[in-house]
Amino acid sequence: MHYLANTHSDLHLLLASNNETTTRLLVQLLKELGHLKVSVATDGEMALRSFKNARAIGAPINFLITDCAMPLMNGLTLVREVRADADLHKMPVLMVTADATREQILAATDAGADDYLVKPVSAAKLKEKIDIMVAKYDENIVSQR
Numbered sequence: 001m002h003y004l005a006n007t008h009s010d011l012h013l014l015l016a017s018n019n020e021t022t023t024r025l026l027v028q029l030l031k032e033l034g035h036l037k038v039s040v041a042t043d044g045e046m047a048l049r050s051f052k053n054a055r056a057i058g059a060p061i062n063f064l065i066t067d068c069a070m071p072l073m074n075g076l077t078l079v080r081e082v083r084a085d086a087d088l089h090k091m092p093v094l095m096v097t098a099d100a101t102r103e104q105i106l107a108a109t110d111a112g113a114d115d116y117l118v119k120p121v122s123a124a125k126l127k128e129k130i131d132i133m134v135a136k137y138d139e140n141i142v143s144q145r
Contacts, residue, residue, distance in 0.1 A: 011134070012037040012059060016047040016078060017067035022096065024118065026065065029123045033130070044073025048081060051088055061091075063130070067099040068108065076111040083112035092133035096121060 013035055017023045023040055030038050039054065039061060041047035047066065052063045064082060068075040075095055081089045093111040097104055108116050114136070115129050 010037070011063050011130075012034060012054065012055075012061045013063045013065060014039045014040070014047055014050055014061045015065045016039060016041045016044060016070065016075065018042045018070045019067060022067060026096070026121060026126075027120065029031070029126050032123055033127050035130075043070045044075065044078030044081070044092070046072075047078055048073075051082075051085075058077070063092050063094075065094045065096060066113075068095055068099065068104065076107055079108070079111040079113050090137065092137045094129055094133060 013030060015023060015030070015038055016127075017026070017028055017040075027038055027040065029073055037059075039050055041050050044066070047064070061137075064079075066075040066078055066081045070078075073081075079095065080091050082091060082093060095108040095116040096119060097108065097116055098119045100118040105116055114133055117125060117129060
């Protein structure tokens with residue numbers, strides 16, 4: 001699948017999902033797209049700690065992909081927390097959901113997600129969304145690298 005390889009391979013992505021199957025699939029797709037720096041969190045609270053820990057060691061995370069349904073802190077709350085954080089508020093946020101209802105999509109947008117993907121996720125669609133969001137946030141992402 002190298003024809004889909006991404007030119008943004010130096011991004012440090014955080015994938016927040018408690019679903020093992022979704023996590024495995026997305027990590028595999030991201031690697032196929034050339035994203036080698038992928039951290040994983042199983043809930044929103046762990047994701048927030050991951051942002052702080054990564055920044056503390058000089059490897060800041062600069063892109064969030066989050067599932068909507070997670071324990072402890074769901075994806076919508078996580079996105080609201082990211083948008084409220086002075087260090088993170090300009091980060092691209094992609095919401096992944098199994099629920100393609102208008103209400104869920106509006107809830108993701110209202111929380112501050114830039115875009116969403118409905119499961120099952122394809123490599124081509126994931127690449128398209130990442131490329132669009134990187135272009136939109138390019139200046140902010142570059143300054144965090």
